[in-house]
Amino acid sequence: MACKIKLPPNTWLWYKENGTEQELINATTDPLHYKIKVDGNATKLTVMNLTEGDSGVYVCSAVYDIKASVSRVDVRVITFMEPLKLFIAIVAEVIILVLLYEWWSSRKSSNSPTGPRKIMEWMRIQRDNRFKQLQKNTVSE
Structure with missing residues (x-):
C-alpha cells in the first residue's frame, strides 16, 4: 500500500483499524510481518505472510505541525x-x-x-x- 502527498510531512504513521480503535503499526517491533519504507513525500507499507486476519482498513497518516492528513485503504484478503x-x-x-x-x-x-x-x-x-x-x-x- 502506498501513500503520496505533495509536501513532505514531519512523520508518517500507519494504523490498522479494529472496530472503533486504531492500532499503530510498528515495523520495528514486528519486522517479519510489516515493512515500512519512507521516501520524503511518499511511504509504502508492505504486509508479509498475508493472511485473512490482515483484512481490514489501513490508515496512512501524514503528520504536520498543524494537522495530520489521513488516507484510508480497505484491504480484503481473498483465499484461493x-x-x-x-x-x-x-x-x-x-x-x-x-x-x-x-x-x-x-x-x-x-x-x-x-x-x-x-x-x-x-x-x-x-x-x-x-x-x-x-x-x-x-x-x-
Missing part, C-alpha cells in the same frame, strides 16, 4: 477458495442443466412413436382350444 467456490457453483449448475435436458429429451422420445406399432391380438377358437394370432397395423398410445 473464494474463486474456487464460484467455479464449483458454475460447474454444478451446468451439470444440472445437462441432466435436466437429457431427462427431458429421453421422456420426449419415449412418448413419441417413431412409426406405427403392430398390435397383436389373440383369439381363441372354440372347437379345438387352439389360439389364432390376429395382426392389426394400428398405433397404440
Whole structure:
C-alpha cells in the first residue's frame, strides 16, 4: 500500500483499524510481518505472510505541525477458495442443466412413436382350444 502527498510531512504513521480503535503499526517491533519504507513525500507499507486476519482498513497518516492528513485503504484478503467456490457453483449448475435436458429429451422420445406399432391380438377358437394370432397395423398410445 502506498501513500503520496505533495509536501513532505514531519512523520508518517500507519494504523490498522479494529472496530472503533486504531492500532499503530510498528515495523520495528514486528519486522517479519510489516515493512515500512519512507521516501520524503511518499511511504509504502508492505504486509508479509498475508493472511485473512490482515483484512481490514489501513490508515496512512501524514503528520504536520498543524494537522495530520489521513488516507484510508480497505484491504480484503481473498483465499484461493473464494474463486474456487464460484467455479464449483458454475460447474454444478451446468451439470444440472445437462441432466435436466437429457431427462427431458429421453421422456420426449419415449412418448413419441417413431412409426406405427403392430398390435397383436389373440383369439381363441372354440372347437379345438387352439389360439389364432390376429395382426392389426394400428398405433397404440
